[in-house]
Amino acid sequence: MCSDVAICVQGISKRYEVFAQPQDRLKQMIIPRLKTTLGLKATQYFKEFWAVRNVSFSVRKGETVGIIGRNGSGKSTLLQMICGTATPTNGEININGRVAALLELGAGFNIEFTGRENILMNAAILGFPEETMKERMCDVLEFSELTDFIDQPVKTYSSGMFARLAFSIAIHVDPDILIIDEALAVGDSRFVAKCMRRIKDIQKRGATILFVSHDVSSVRTLCDRAIWLNHGSLVEDGDVFPVTGKYMEFMFKDDEKPNEEDLSTSHNESLENKEVEIDARPVTHWGSHKGMIRSASVCDSQGMRKDSFEWGDSMVISIIAHLPPNIPREHLSVAFSIKDLKGTDLIVSTTHDLDRLMLPEVDSFEVSFKMTNSLVPGKYLLVAAVENREYHDTHYFEYLEGAHYFSVLSEDRLFGMFQPKIDKSVRLV
Missing domain, CATH: 3.40.50.300 (P-loop containing nucleotide triphosphate hydrolases)
Structure with a gap:
């Protein structure tokens, strides 16, 4: 040896x-x-x-x-x-x-x-x-x-x-x-x-x-x-x-088999005025209805896809989905996660949790999550998902890990995983 x-x-x-x-x-x-x-x-x-x-x-x-x-x-x-x-x-x-x-x-x-x-x-x-x-x-x-x-x-x-x-x-x-x-x-x-x-x-x-x-x-x-x-x-x-x-x-593969006609429709119909934007190197890509997520990207405040951001920039997570008509909207959720390159979830948000956002009954729509970038300098990736949240165990129609790889830059030396903007004050006691 x-x-x-x-x-x-x-x-x-x-x-x-x-x-x-x-x-x-x-x-x-x-x-x-x-x-x-x-x-x-x-x-x-x-x-x-x-x-x-x-x-x-x-x-x-x-x-x-x-x-x-x-x-x-x-x-x-x-x-x-x-x-x-x-x-x-x-x-x-x-x-x-x-x-x-x-x-x-x-x-x-x-x-x-x-x-x-x-x-x-x-x-x-x-x-x-x-x-x-x-x-x-x-x-x-x-x-x-x-x-x-x-x-x-x-x-x-x-x-x-x-x-x-x-x-x-x-x-x-x-x-x-x-x-x-x-x-x-x-x-x-x-x-x-x-x-x-x-x-x-x-x-x-x-x-x-x-x-x-x-x-x-x-x-x-x-x-x-x-x-x-x-x-x-x-x-x-x-x-x-x-x-x-x-x-x-x-582990999360579901026994549910998607309708082949629905999948064909999801893959073949194009979205007006929107280019399909998904990285060609996803870590994992699975779910019972793969093809529903047509675009997933991290954008600036003007909606332009970017591969690098400064700390404190406005950041918009954009996910465009095209849904088969037989999927009910009542328990449907669109979610995103930002992970580091070791796969640790740093930021997670969904349309189902907290301020719940009801999704429209149309076939195609875009969901945007707006925030100020608090991530410290480093390399990150975007996860996009379409979920059924009817039951305690989430069912994934589609889960795309690595839809967009991007980096964060800063002239300042920042510690930890996040550095949110914090109001600071001092008073004499």
């Missing part, structure tokens, strides 16, 4: 034997051996389930990789094999460095031991010296905020306390490789934010991180790269933004 590679996974697969009833397990242990001894064809009393099948990838030292996929896609099984808590049926895994892992809740804990005893036991399992761990005990307790409970058996802990203890141990054993499998999903928001800050600190120190989460925005924020698994197989491995975009497209 190359010296700059932290994790190398080559063709690994994991097969489980699923028995319909307990007695089948006993039959499988005895009968096939007897038949083989007698020269007969062996009988199989189980069904094969391949949790992971022929997956290969490598992770460089210092890289942060997100692993995404819906429930049952093999993410946790893959991490268990990398950590050594599960053995691959086929393939090979090479690890270069100390691994600290937060797998399923309570993994690696003895519930009869106290929190303090579990800290020392986990450190020993990871090859971390006991004396050094004792010296860091105060730091572990301070981060976990479990000082009052640390000498109680962990079987009395809540799920959130389990997560606090596990994360605190993992970050204080100087891991070369940190593996996190949805362990932060049970924490309160304040502690999760605290953990995310610490993960970024670990990144800066050059540690390698494997991060599993269903929260695509967290994956985009933390990770350089994403690996998408589905039904145990690797679907895509690449830059985090396009891979997560395709995953979102896959």
Whole structure:
């Protein structure tokens, strides 16, 4: 394995034997051996389930990789094999460095031991010296905020306390490789934010991180790269933004099939006096009625499409839609989002929320969102969408991520993500 590679996974697969009833397990242990001894064809009393099948990838030292996929896609099984808590049926895994892992809740804990005893036991399992761990005990307790409970058996802990203890141990054993499998999903928001800050600190120190989460925005924020698994197989491995975009497209695809005549009408009819303006390089483009969005752009106050803006300029988001006649307007919404190049939503607005705007009953119309540009200098992209907001789960007729790429400039040095115009004053007290 190359010296700059932290994790190398080559063709690994994991097969489980699923028995319909307990007695089948006993039959499988005895009968096939007897038949083989007698020269007969062996009988199989189980069904094969391949949790992971022929997956290969490598992770460089210092890289942060997100692993995404819906429930049952093999993410946790893959991490268990990398950590050594599960053995691959086929393939090979090479690890270069100390691994600290937060797998399923309570993994690696003895519930009869106290929190303090579990800290020392986990450190020993990871090859971390006991004396050094004792010296860091105060730091572990301070981060976990479990000082009052640390000498109680962990079987009395809540799920959130389990997560606090596990994360605190993992970050204080100087891991070369940190593996996190949805362990932060049970924490309160304040502690999760605290953990995310610490993960970024670990990144800066050059540690390698494997991060599993269903929260695509967290994956985009933390990770350089994403690996998408589905039904145990690797679907895509690449830059985090396009891979997560395709995953979102896959997850939000609706079973509803559009009427072919409606789609043909939407694509073929032209709009009077308006040029179709959609970037040819969208990150993702999907929905049940693709083709409804004819133009989506960021314009100046005169309605002219621009690729760069100064901070404080007037900005107009223009979306032109052509709707098939069978789509009702009652729950229809036109929406936009401005994202950074890692895919984080910075500004989101729709015609459905807050000051609701009813859309006209005509086939073609333009929706404009006017605002003052408060974005700090940088590069951004526009998302345009047409939605059905009748139910809690939004249905997307069309979702176009990357309809227009643009940049913001400023002669001043600005911090944060936004710098709105703020009235400032001072008074003597």
